[in-house]
Every structure is written in C-alpha cells, then in structure tokens.
Amino acid sequence: MPTPRPVAPPEPAPLPVLPPPAARRPDGGVLFDVAHADAAGRITARPLLRALGWTPGLTLHVDVVNGAVLIIPAPDGTHGVGTREELPLPAAARRLCGIVTGEPVLLAALPGQNRIVVHPSHTIAAVLADLHARILGESP
Numbered sequence: 001m002p003t004p005r006p007v008a009p010p011e012p013a014p015l016p017v018l019p020p021p022a023a024r025r026p027d028g029g030v031l032f033d034v035a036h037a038d039a040a041g042r043i044t045a046r047p048l049l050r051a052l053g054w055t056p057g058l059t060l061h062v063d064v065v066n067g068a069v070l071i072i073p074a075p076d077g078t079h080g081v082g083t084r085e086e087l088p089l090p091a092a093a094r095r096l097c098g099i100v101t102g103e104p105v106l107l108a109a110l111p112g113q114n115r116i117v118v119h120p121s122h123t124i125a126a127v128l129a130d131l132h133a134r135i136l137g138e139s140p
C-alpha cells in the first residue's frame with residue numbers, strides 16, 4: 001500500500017471584525033464595585049472612596065432615589081465615611097430599597113459628579129434579565 005502524501009491543512013477562516021472599543025468618557029465614566037451590607041448597614045468601598053478622594057470623616061448626605069441609595073458629600077450631612085473607609089446605609093434606606101444584610105449590592109461611583117449610587121441586587125438582576133432576553137431575542 002502506498003504511503004499517503006501529506007496534505008496541507010486548510011487555510012484558517014478569517015477572524016470576525018470586532019467593533020471598536022467604546023471611547024472612555026472625559027468625566028471618568030462610572031467605576032463599579034460590589035459589596036455586602038453588614039448588620040449595621042455599613043458597606044466597605046475602599047477603591048471607590050479612594051478614586052473619589054473621600055476620606056474618613058467626610059460628611060455625607062444619604063437619600064433614596066428611584067429604588068437606589070444616592071450618597072453625596074455634604075457639609076451639613078448627617079452621615080460620614082467611617083474610619084475603615086466604609087459607607088453608611090441607614091436602616092430606612094435599606095428597607096426602602098429592599099437591601100438585605102449579606103446580599104450583594106452594586107456600587108457605582110460617578111467621579112465627574114462626585115457621588116456614589118448603591119443598587120440593590122434585585123434591581124441588577126431585573127436589569128440583566130431584560131438585557132439577556134433582548135440579547136437572546138426573547139420577549140421579557
């Protein structure tokens with residue numbers, strides 16, 4: 001039986017063309033972190049606090065807006081950045097937003113606006129469920 005001749009491998013298919021990466025926003029865009037509220041309602045947010053330049057003792061105003069906790073520096077604020085670089089989530093704000101001790105929250109720091117928005121996990125799950133349904137061509 002004759003020895004088979006080597007066959008050249010087929011040319012690889014060309015790689016798909018990817019869209020260009022999204023341009024970075026000049027205001028710094030949004031920085032994210034995930035944290036878990038402890039029993040006292042504190043969340044550790046060192047990387048975001050450092051990116052914003054918020055230090056322990058900085059007074060804060062904490063409010064609930066559209067089911068999320070909005071935290072902004074305020075000279076007359078009734079809350080403050082803790083000595084361990086943690087943020088307070090008052091009990092009333094946690095109840096209004098459905099934030100449960102131990103469950104993750106998504107922290108979104110907006111450097112251009114000098115604020116942090118805390119999103120409860122159930123809100124993020126709902127937003128992602130809708131997005132995934134659209135990606136997969138399903139109706140929500």
